[in-house]
Amino acid sequence: RKALVSIESNGGAGSGIIVSEDGLVLTAAHVIGSSGKTMSVRLPNGKRLPAISLGGSEISDGGMLKITKSGSWPFVEMAPRGSASIGDWCFGLGHPGGFDKERGIVIRIGRIIAKKEETMRTDSRLLGGDSGGPLFDFDGRVIGIHSRISKEPDENFHVPIESFRANWDFFKDGKLFTMEQLSKGGFLGVACEEREEGxxxxxxxxxxxxxxxxxKSDDLIVSIDGERIETTEELIILIGSKKPGMEIKVEYRRENKSLSSKIKLGERPKRSR
Incomplete structure (x- = not known):
């Protein structure tokens, strides 16, 4: 509980969780809004600390910020990839309605209803102000971050911890990938599925x-321009961050053969109205 923070910026409020001793905080992208923004976080004891927003992704809604005051901060462990599955019990923490020292931290218990590479759904009830707060497994490890909150009890969405792990350096470097960038970025033209092998x-x-x-169908994408691809979100961000007309090298496996192709990216098709 000591690692849970309330995030305050421009009159808005959200939650977050400290995951490193030097003050890296995981939250939702819609809570930070943009990168390089001065923010404030509050510890459970009410102490305010200065922070700055880093990076994130509007695709998954994962975001990151950093406490700028030097210190050794309480933090929690992140679960390894693939540790949370449909049907698992979980519990969420947050500051519904904003920070309230007298009320304290609110805990909700639920189960994982659905899970994909970039989103996870639970029946753990959430309220406004919980956005960006942590979802834990029963071993006390962070398995997700609260994202979209619904009035329906079983329709609350979270960013899986796998998404943060896959984009860790991207987020930490202060890069924020937006849907607008995606619409202007390069286009490869594949539909993909994330399986255990990749x-x-x-x-x-x-x-x-x-x-x-x-x-072709069933080709396993290994890397693009030498950068290993492990999630569909990584693929979307990498392709979307490049411009139409740029040439990329795609390494892939077909059955037991290692292949590669140089591909010139196209323009993303315009949506018909």
Whole structure:
């Protein structure tokens, strides 16, 4: 509980959790809003600390900030990849309605209802102000961060800890990936599925760079420009951060063969109204 913080910025409030001794805080991207912003966090004892927003992703809604005051801060352990599964019990912490020292931290228990690589759903009831707060397994490890809050008890969404681990350096470096960037970024043209072995192509869309390069269903994408790809969110961010017309090197496996292709990215198709 000592590692839970209330986040305050421009009159808004959210929650977060400290995950390193030097003060890295995981929260929701919509709580930080933008990178490089001066913020304030409050510890459970009410003490305010200065902080700065780092990076995040509007795709998953994961965000990160850093306490700027030097010190050794209480922190919690993050669960390893793949440790949380559908049906597992969990509990969430947060500051619903904002920080209230007299009330203290609110705890809600629930179960994981659904889980994908970039989002997780539970029936742990949440309220406004809980956004950005932590979701724990019963071993006390962080397995997710509260994102979208619904009035329905079983429709609360969280950012899986796997998303933070996959984008750790990107977030820590203060990079914020937005949906606007995605719309202007490069386009490969594959539908993918995340399996235990990695990211598999389920379809190379017609008349796209991926199709022209010969990518096929069940190809396992290993890396792009030498950067290993382990989640679909990583793939989306990496492709979206490049400009149309840029050439990338895609390394992939087909059955037991290691292959590579140089592919020139296209423009993302415009949505029809």
């Amino acid at each position: 990211i598999f192509v389920t379809e190379a869309l017609d008349r796209t760079p991926a199709k022209k390069a010969g990518l």
